[in-house]
Amino acid sequence: MTLAEDAAALADHAARGEDRLAALPAPPARDAAQRDEAAAAHDASRRTRRRFLARHADAVYDLLTDDRTRRARLPDLVFAAADRFPGLVPTRRQMDAERAHVQADKEGREIDQGIFCAAVLRSRRAGTHLIETMLTPTARATELLDEFRRTGRTELGSVLIERDGPAAHVEFRNGDRLNSEDNRLIADLETAVDLALLDDQVRVGVLRGGRVAHRKYAGRRVFSAGVNLADLCDGAISFVEFMLGRELGYVHKLLRGVLVDDANGGAWADRSVQKPWVGAVDAFAIGGGMQLLLVLDRVIAESGAYFSLPAAHEGIVPGLGNLRLGRWSGARTARRVILGGHRVDATDPEATLLCDEVVAPDDMDAAIGRAVHDLAAPAVSANRRMLTLAEEPIDLYREYLAEFAAVQASRVYAPDVLAKVEHRRRDRAAR
Structure with a gap:
């Protein structure tokens, strides 16, 4: 399938995943079964995103940077991807909604940002260009x-x-x-x-x-x-x-x-x-x-x-x-x-x-x-x-950072981490 066909399929699959999430209460109000349902919806969407990026990461990056002739710093790149490829990464509106919650009450959409960033960094062509972009003066x-x-x-x-x-x-x-x-x-x-x-x-x-x-x-x-x-x-x-x-x-x-x-x-x-x-x-x-x-x-x-x-x-x-x-x-x-x-x-x-x-x-x-x-x-x-x-060497740095992007995005929403940060937050509030 072409990039355009796969992008359309991704958008459709992601939209159905969002419908599943919208039918559930907000994360802090979900019971165990509803949390499992949300996790299943996210997992299905994330498998689709990974497959899409495994095929098209370079092409996506080239489209977002005009064939690597334009420098897009990481935050701009991520939100440009959200606009150009619906369902690939969270939109600004979705991330604004996430920021309104404490860590333990979020949907975990930064995991999807991590999937995208990891795929870009795994590519020697796209990842090196992004690394150089981030080394330019602010x-x-x-x-x-x-x-x-x-x-x-x-x-x-x-x-x-x-x-x-x-x-x-x-x-x-x-x-x-x-x-x-x-x-x-x-x-x-x-x-x-x-x-x-x-x-x-x-x-x-x-x-x-x-x-x-x-x-x-x-x-x-x-x-x-x-x-x-x-x-x-x-x-x-x-x-x-x-x-x-x-x-x-x-x-x-x-x-x-x-x-x-x-x-x-x-x-x-x-x-x-x-x-x-x-x-x-x-x-x-x-x-x-x-x-x-x-x-x-x-x-x-x-x-x-x-x-x-x-x-x-x-x-x-x-x-x-x-x-x-x-x-x-x-x-x-x-x-x-x-x-x-x-x-x-x-x-x-x-x-x-x-x-x-x-x-x-x-x-x-x-x-x-x-x-x-x-x-x-x-x-x-x-x-x-x-x-x-x-x-x-720059390739060693890039390859490590690609794995770090995927692992860290998941770890900050792992159950053990969320339990620790929520315990600390409540302890701080009780003082």
Whole structure:
């Protein structure tokens, strides 16, 4: 069958699935039998979507991007697919309805977004084009770049970026949430990383957590508490913008740089700008915070800091930590940390596998200065580029991310995860 014929069949099948769902109560009001009926309707539609994408992923992507001559960032791509191919992914209206509910009360339509994103990323042609698209500067960074070049300082709501000599200091400022990551912080961080990479006066980037208001750490700097679990419980952590967007966006830009020459072909070195990055870990780097350390070139930790990846305990996948941690720490340590929730203190012998230097809290600023001086050397950027090429080829990254898209979208709606987030939400409400 042709693409048009299969698309029509998909739309018809998906519409019948929606009719089945519409005949049921809303998710929180369903009994066991009705939940089974909803699951059966979703499963049938998702099998059809997978079959359709297995045949037509490249053709769909080419239609949505005018044969890869137009860059569509991930959120725009997903909703363009919803408009062009009814039933393939949720519409904006459906996703707006989902956002009105806590995680445990949603229909789970982000699973369908995950199916689409995974299929695109599995294709070397379409997936590579999408990855490169997500490495281009954001429109917000482009608008702010001249001002940052002139003033050396930009406040972005939950992030401050400030130039000091050859370094751009990017400070997390989600202080009332222990600098945990949420949708807003992810967007602000990508803008800040773009500015640091695009400013010719900057030769090194520095990531550090700002001071927080939490009663246990009041007035102290904290690096990152990872994903904001309260927002996850409340259904405010999005799959496309957050879970995939952070990996394809600012985290990947820290590793591989920003694409500045959008012409087809040519060596990556001629088309991109990348710079070395320093991470300064005060207090702790948990979850997504620890994941960041795996793409940085120098990690400095204060003596009381610790590192952990508790995602498996929460029931989800810790981003690209499963891809990257083993090459830093070795397979045994990676399994203890990811599968067993093992915490590594900065003073533990195995911490030398995760950070380069451990200093007293009062010595952190001086240590950052030394790291910036070392990494500002002219040959550093070229050599880190070659290290990245050897350690994480783009196809390896793409293939992992394709599976991550499918697995993570399902895990965030798995019964064990929903039970945990709902228990946490109710416990928080009862306090």
